[in-house]
Amino acid sequence: MNILAIDTSNQTMGVAVLKAGRLAGEYITDVKKNHSVRLMPAINQLMSDVELHPKDLDKIVVAKGPGSYTGVRIGLSTAKTMAWTLGIPVVGISSLEVVALHGILFNQQICSFFDARRGLVYTGLYQGDSINELKPIWDEENVLFEEWLIRLKEEGKPTVFLSQDIELHKAIIEKSMGDLAIIPDDVYHVPRPSLLAFAGMEKQHDSVHALIPNYLRLAEAEANWLKQQEKENNG
Amino acid sequence: MSDQYILAIETSCDETACAVVKNGTEIVANVVASQIESHKRFGGVVPEIASRHHVEQMTIVLAETLKKAQLTIDEMDAIAVTEGPGLVGALLVGVNAAKALAFAKQKPLLGVHHIAGHIYANRLTKEFEFPLLALVVSGGHTELILMKEHGVFEIIGETRDDAAGEAYDKVARTLALPYPGGPLIDQLASEGDDTLHFPRAWLEEGSYDFSFSGLKSAVINKLHNAEQRGEEIKREDVAASFQASVVEVLSTKTHKAAKQYGVKQVIVAGGVAANKGLRAELNRIFAQENMELLIPPLHLCTDNAAMIAAAGSIAYHLGHRADWDLNANPSLSLERYSLRNKRDSCN
Ligand SMILES: [Zn+2]
Numbered sequence: 001m002n003i004l005a006i007d008t009s010n011q012t013m014g015v016a017v018l019k020a021g022r023l024a025g026e027y028i029t030d031v032k033k034n035h036s037v038r039l040m041p042a043i044n045q046l047m048s049d050v051e052l053h054p055k056d057l058d059k060i061v062v063a064k065g066p067g068s069y070t071g072v073r074i075g076l077s078t079a080k081t082m083a084w085t086l087g088i089p090v091v092g093i094s095s096l097e098v099v100a101l102h103g104i105l106f107n108q109q110i111c112s113f114f115d116a117r118r119g120l121v122y123t124g125l126y127q128g129d130s131i132n133e134l135k136p137i138w139d140e141e142n143v144l145f146e147e148w149l150i151r152l153k154e155e156g157k158p159t160v161f162l163s164q165d166i167e168l169h170k171a172i173i174e175k176s177m178g179d180l181a182i183i184p185d186d187v188y189h190v191p192r193p194s195l196l197a198f199a200g201m202e203k204q205h206d207s208v209h210a211l212i213p214n215y216l217r218l219a220e221a222e223a224n225w226l227k228q229q230e231k232e233n234n235g
Numbered sequence: 236m237s238d239q240y241i242l243a244i245e246t247s248c249d250e251t252a253c254a255v256v257k258n259g260t261e262i263v264a265n266v267v268a269s270q271i272e273s274h275k276r277f278g279g280v281v282p283e284i285a286s287r288h289h290v291e292q293m294t295i296v297l298a299e300t301l302k303k304a305q306l307t308i309d310e311m312d313a314i315a316v317t318e319g320p321g322l323v324g325a326l327l328v329g330v331n332a333a334k335a336l337a338f339a340k341q342k343p344l345l346g347v348h349h350i351a352g353h354i355y356a357n358r359l360t361k362e363f364e365f366p367l368l369a370l371v372v373s374g375g376h377t378e379l380i381l382m383k384e385h386g387v388f389e390i391i392g393e394t395r396d397d398a399a400g401e402a403y404d405k406v407a408r409t410l411a412l413p414y415p416g417g418p419l420i421d422q423l424a425s426e427g428d429d430t431l432h433f434p435r436a437w438l439e440e441g442s443y444d445f446s447f448s449g450l451k452s453a454v455i456n457k458l459h460n461a462e463q464r465g466e467e468i469k470r471e472d473v474a475a476s477f478q479a480s481v482v483e484v485l486s487t488k489t490h491k492a493a494k495q496y497g498v499k500q501v502i503v504a505g506g507v508a509a510n511k512g513l514r515a516e517l518n519r520i521f522a523q524e525n526m527e528l529l530i531p532p533l534h535l536c537t538d539n540a541a542m543i544a545a546a547g548s549i550a551y552h553l554g555h556r557a558d559w560d561l562n563a564n565p566s567l568s569l570e571r572y573s574l575r576n577k578r579d580s581c582n
Contacts, residue, residue, distance in 0.1 A: 054338060073324070073327060077289075077290055212290065221281040
């Protein structure tokens with residue numbers, strides 16, 4: 001099975017190609033640059049390096065967020081349109097899950113997160129196990145990290161923390177979790193498109209038209225509008 | 236010579252649109268998914284919401300377009316897309332979808348300027364004769380553009396502040412009309428009279444530039460003062476007086492420029508081209524001139540992808556090709572866009 005995997009949901013841009021079910025190539029950058037400009041040249045380069053023509057693809061896997069709204073949409077527009085054009089399935093996988101996949105071999109509880117400013121994070125809790133499966137334990141949330149960590153601490157279990165934004169939140173994690181916090185080296189925090197590709201290989205595919213971003217948060221205007229409606233209904 | 240088919244995508248504002256055009260002049264399919272109902276509750280287009288809708292609608296609109304066209308992507312000669320100007324987040328969805336289409340089927344990719352599209356909407360009803368003058372009026376634009384040949388645009392006048400359509404929306408909001416207010420003002424204006432004599436912004440002698448912010452303020456002040464004094468002004472008269480000022484300036488400047496440059500055709504493009512007051516006045520003026528006035532049908536005045544395909548057809552002929560690094564450019568300049576076409580055609 002030939003798979004193209006795309007992740008532009010956060011600052012790390014990743015593209016991977018599996019050829020006949022094996023990793024043929026992977027491209028990752030972690031620079032503050034425009035995904036829209038660099039994504040298709042990266043796909044083009046990688047596909048030509050591994051000598052695969054677009055028509056040879058069997059499936060496309062995409063990281064569907066949470067993350068940068070624009071970044072998520074660049075990935076999804078590209079993945080959905082390419083899959084639809086080629087008449088092949090598309091699979092969307094949570095961007096938090098992509099990061100968590102890096103911790104699967106720890107055989108521990110894994111928390112992956114992205115900074116969402118003002119003390120908020122997008123986060124999820126997973127359980128890794130030796131048969132290479134990742135099980136969600138808690139639903140993904142857009143939440144105040146401090147409050148979420150209090151809940152986690154009550155569980156009393158050792159937890160691996162994985163995030164590109166780990167430095168921003170290291171102090172608060174260590175303060176809340178103490179010895180229960182496991183924070184590995186830098187490289188484990190980078191979302192790997194190859195892991196995304198493998199995770200998408202077995203997964204049930206989405207309907208191309210129905211696959212939508214996993215924003216985990218309403219647009220600001222919509223949230224305000226709903227608040228206003230509520231006020232009017234109560235007042 | 237075999238027929239040329241261009242598939243185009245347009246997502247610069249709040250319409251997700253896709254079209255197939257044959258030989259640059261014939262619409263094969265033209266699908267527009269409007270988001271207007273969704274933005275109404277906010278009183279205007281919310282960029283983040285627009286982008287969210289685009290990513291949800293894109294492949295649905297593409298599928299519907301090809302179904303209507305009864306053609307496949309393989310039969311397309313090139314994929315065209317609006318690269319700017321517009322809302323950056325909205326443009327990005329279309330640009331990346333177009334790149335994915337073009338890459339998947341290894342087709343040429345064409346970046347198209349949104350205003351070039353609005354002008355070329357007219358070529359879907361009538362062949363161009365040069366030189367021609369285009370008046371582009373919409374929520375984001377008020378420009379007079381001179382064309383001496385295909386694909387080359389010279390801006391001879393533009394707004395120095397608000398676009399005409401923007402002034403319409405603001406005045407509509409002051410009159411507490413629901414969004415989108417432009418068509419409602421046009422409607423009200425037909426029931427009132429120009430009794431308030433708002434100012435006309437002519438600017439310096441010989442200038443083809445426009446300014447609508449002074450007029451907008453005059454309308455708002457008038458209503459505000461009347462309210463303070465407890466006077467009642469008929470809304471119909473406010474609308475008629477406002478529209479009279481806009482229409483007189485737009486049509487007088489267009490008329491002068493058309494005569495100065497000795498054009499054969501005058502094209503009106505953009506959403507405000509649907510305005511009945513403007514249409515009537517331009518028709519009256521140009522009936523006496525030896526020039527052809529072209530105003531496209533309503534569905535081609537507002538944003539659509541057929542116009543992008545029509546402009547893309549010319550870009551394709553001129554040899555322009557976008558690379559895989561094509562980006563959305565929210566402030567893409569029309570003149571630089573024409574220079575690019577010229578330069579590329581020399582290669
Ligand atoms: Zn427009």
